[in-house]
Amino acid sequence: MSEPMVADDVTLGEGVKVYPFSNLYGCTIGDRTRVGTFVEIQRGAQIGCDCKISSHSFICEGVTIEDGVFIGHNVTFINDRYPRAVNADGSMQTDADWTLERTLVETRASVGSSTTILCGLTIGRGAVVGAGSVVTKDVPAYTVVAGVPARVVRKLEGKDGRTA
Numbered sequence: 001m002s003e004p005m006v007a008d009d010v011t012l013g014e015g016v017k018v019y020p021f022s023n024l025y026g027c028t029i030g031d032r033t034r035v036g037t038f039v040e041i042q043r044g045a046q047i048g049c050d051c052k053i054s055s056h057s058f059i060c061e062g063v064t065i066e067d068g069v070f071i072g073h074n075v076t077f078i079n080d081r082y083p084r085a086v087n088a089d090g091s092m093q094t095d096a097d098w099t100l101e102r103t104l105v106e107t108r109a110s111v112g113s114s115t116t117i118l119c120g121l122t123i124g125r126g127a128v129v130g131a132g133s134v135v136t137k138d139v140p141a142y143t144v145v146a147g148v149p150a151r152v153v154r155k156l157e158g159k160d161g162r163t164a
Contacts (some may be wrong), residue, residue, distance in 0.1 A: 004035075013049060027059075040048055054113070062102040062119070069105050071132060072113035086164045089112065106141065126156060 004022040006012070013031035018024065019026035022035055025080035028042025029035065033047055038046070041047065045059045053059070055073050062079040065071070080098050086095055099118035105111065109123045112131030123129060123139045130146025139145050142156040 009043070026061075036073075037095070048103070048113065062100045064102070065105045066107040066109075066125075068108040070110040071105075072115065074109055074114045075111050076116045077119075079086075079103070081119055109139075112146075128156070 002049070003026065004018040004020055005017045006018060007107030009026045009030040010024045015032040016029050018035045019037040021037045024035070024134045025044040026102035027041045027047065028049045029087055030048055030049035030051065033051040035041065036057070038056045039053055041059045042061045042090045044061040046064045047053065047059070047063065048065055048069065048130070051065055051069045051071070053071045057071050057073065057075040058077060060077050062081045063077045064098070079100055081101055083098070084093055088096055100138065103117060103119055106123060106125040108125060109127045111129045112133065114131055115129050115133045115135065117135045121135060121138050123135065124143065126142045127139045128144045129135060129138060129139060129150060130144065133146050133150040134148045135145070136149040139150070144156060145151060146151040146153050
């Protein structure tokens with residue numbers, strides 16, 4: 001069985017489990033977090049403690065995921081609002097030719113499988129994003145959103161953000 005690719009510049013907390021065929025570099029992963037197979041987590045990404053990052057997900061530079069967050073299978077984060085391969089003059093773009101836009105997923109949020117999260121957003125504490133959604137704007141805390149584009153479906157109630 002193949003080992004995950006974990007670069008020397010990755011900071012792993014205690015009890016972190018990274019499954020085979022994953023690619024991690026320049027990121028920080030908190031205690032007891034599980035990273036599924038075929039996941040890429042890029043430099044500068046920060047993952048909190050007690051998270052579950054399911055298989056085939058992509059977490060790019062500029063993404064911060066706080067503690068206790070669930071990321072479903074095949075979730076994709078985006079960090080560039082206007083991605084291009086080349087500049088107007090046809091030259092290849094470099095790191096200097098684009099603007100990193102940060103995204104925050106707050107504590108105990110849950111992001112369903114095959115969701116795409118555009119850049120520069122916050123998914124609030126305890127929020128739930130339905131599978132297959134495209135998140136184009138901030139998601140309020142303790143709210144369920146779903147669809148393309150994701151829209152509020154309902155508010156969550158109760159002390160822990162679950163429906164009462």
